[in-house]
Amino acid sequence: MQYASKTTDQSGLEATWPRGRRSTFVAQRVRDMIVAGDIEAGTRINERVLTEQLGVSRTPLREAFKILEGEGLVRIDPNRGATVVGISPEEVEAAIEVLIGLESVAAARACERATPQMIAEIERLHAEMVDAYQRGELMEYFHINQTIHQRIVDCAHNATLSRIYAAESARIRRYRYAGNRRSERWARAVFEHEQILDALRQREGALLREVLRAHHLSGWGVTRNVLEGELSKAENQTLPGDR
Amino acid sequence: MQYASKTTDQSGLEATWPRGRRSTFVAQRVRDMIVAGDIEAGTRINERVLTEQLGVSRTPLREAFKILEGEGLVRIDPNRGATVVGISPEEVEAAIEVLIGLESVAAARACERATPQMIAEIERLHAEMVDAYQRGELMEYFHINQTIHQRIVDCAHNATLSRIYAAESARIRRYRYAGNRRSERWARAVFEHEQILDALRQREGALLREVLRAHHLSGWGVTRNVLEGELSKAENQTLPGDR
DNA sequence: TTGAGGCATATTGCATGCAAACATCCTAGA
DNA sequence: TCTAGGATGTTTGCATGCAATATGCCTCAA
Known part of the structure; x- marks a missing residue:
């Protein structure tokens, strides 16, 4: 028996792992x-x-x-x-509520403390994401998207905030990925990201907070539908991953 | 050699621990x-x-x-x-900023979803806390105080929120304790807690959020002074615990 | 006196063995 | 046929041993 691995090669045993970690x-x-x-x-x-x-x-x-x-x-x-652990749509929603809250904290601080380098980095990621969107590369798009949100939070220069945000994002990542498979969502999400970037560039904390909030709520609406659809298909079995 | 234990008896080895946990x-x-x-x-x-x-x-x-x-x-x-790990005053402040953000998320939801039983429980805890305050029992007062905040967050019925809030509170607990040793802070804190309870009873989410925020900021002001005082006394050694 | 090198000891990282708990399958009795 | 119970293999929980690394100490040369 073996657990499938789509992300890494299945060539068998690892070579040697470094001692200590x-x-x-x-x-x-x-x-x-x-x-x-x-x-x-x-x-x-x-x-x-x-x-x-x-x-x-x-x-x-x-x-x-x-x-x-x-x-x-x-x-x-x-x-x-x-x-x-399997997570129900309700639990995903609860976690997203928390992520929105964390980004709200981040928004004001990010607008105060973000360095031009950090903003430039986010702009670069945004361009990459748009590129992935245009090439139709869903996985890449999704990954860069997540990175952008993390970077915005990092702009607040609050290590606790960054740590918790990263952990919670990871925990629900596979469920959100489901929502992003709906390609009609992409165009809107890209547009929302441009609003986000504008707010950050203009250092409008309150605006950034609201745009981020709206962005997540709009994304969650799509994700929830997908999850509930898959749940009913799966007939109260375990939650599917990203099949 | 032995690590001191003020919280549990030092009688020596534990009896037997249950297998499995x-x-x-x-x-x-x-x-x-x-x-x-x-x-x-x-x-x-x-x-x-x-x-x-x-x-x-x-x-x-x-x-x-x-x-x-x-x-x-x-x-x-x-x-x-x-x-x-030692935590600098800046890191404690960062964590408190996050706790405020988490309580902000909790406030609105708590006012929507708190059951009368939960509110009654918090009122009971509040009475206990006032009692400890009047008896001058600092440790007990501090402990109940923390429990009340956790219970308010629990009222939001968001497991993720409760889990993260509990973990972060624990992480900075010993540093906040330092701030609470200033007894002149007690009276004000008790008053603020009454405002908090009122807002929750009236289910005024926005008000609750603001009162909680003000409460933490006011508490942090005292804590920061104490921490910085101890830090300078300790002459850039490790941060003291609750000595 | 100081500092580099090396030896001895202490401490950690990991693999493994053994016992307890669990799971599965089989059988005997109803 | 069905179920209780028990035999047997499997899996987990924990203690321990060994190797790798770090640490402290000593020596000796500059």
Whole structure:
């Protein structure tokens, strides 16, 4: 048995992992697998299988599970091990509400503290994203999109804010990806991103906050429909990843 | 050698820990020790000492360190183990900014969704807190105070919000405690809490948000002064706990 | 006296072994 | 046929041993 891996090659065992950070790297790998939907929600993860696949022993893997449990990606039941947590549309909505709140905090500060370099970096990412949009590269578009939001939050120069925002974004990433598959959303999202960029350039904190909020709410409307559609298709099974 | 423990008896080794959740319980114990200031910021934690003190082996302790690292309470350096992280006043301020943002999200929702039972529970806690205030029981007062804020956030019925709020509160708890030792702050804080309770009772989301915000900013002003005073006393050593 | 190098000890990182809990399958009795 | 119970294999939880790394100490040369 093996857990599928769409994001990395399946060539087999890892070479050698550096000593000292094995659990961290393992956590990163497993996190990627979960976020990419390689391991379906609700799946119980067998330690032996994953240790063989990753080429590490159980100790660093179990430490990685503790990290991922803290991030809300897996649940650890006594004597039953780690299970990939499934998130309901309601929970995704709750998390998005939090992300909006965090971006609201970021908005004012970002407009005060963003350096011209940071804004230029975001403009560069925006151009890349538009390019990906025009080429129809969904995955790339989606990835850059997420990066832009993270960079805006980073502009606030608040490490706590950046850390929490990154963790929560990662936790619901695979569900939001579902919403972004609707290509009719793209054009609107690109337009909204231009508004966001304008507000940041003009350093209008209150405006930036409102534009970001509207952007997320509009995106969530689409995502929710997709998720609920998939849920009813799946007939109350586990939530699908990005199939 | 032994790490002091003001919060629990020092009678020595633990009895037996239940199988299946040892790392969780160990994490709780160590978290308590850090939050209470029993282990000073900047201290490198020796695994052997702590395993002997807690009566568990290194494996669950090391898993507990991973949990606490995720919470931002310790830092794990390769081949050097876990160190209690010290937080600068700037970082505490950044975290409080985030907490204010999270409470802002909570405020509107709490006023929509709080059940009468939840409000009654908060009123009960408030009465207890006033009682502790009148008896001069600082630790108890502080603890109930924190619980009230958590309960208000819980009223929003947003699990993500509650989880993040709890984690961030814990991370900076010992620093805020320093600010609350100024007893002249107590009277004002109790008054502000009454305003908070009123806003919640009347389900005035916007008002609740503003009152909470003002409450935190006023508290932070005192805390910052205390922290900066202690910092200069300590002459750029590690941040003191609750000495 | 100081500092570089090297040896001895302490400490951490990880793999592994063993015991407890769990899961599965089989059988006996109703 | 169905179910209780138990035998057997599987999986997890934890302790421990070994190797790698860090740390402290000592020596010796400049």
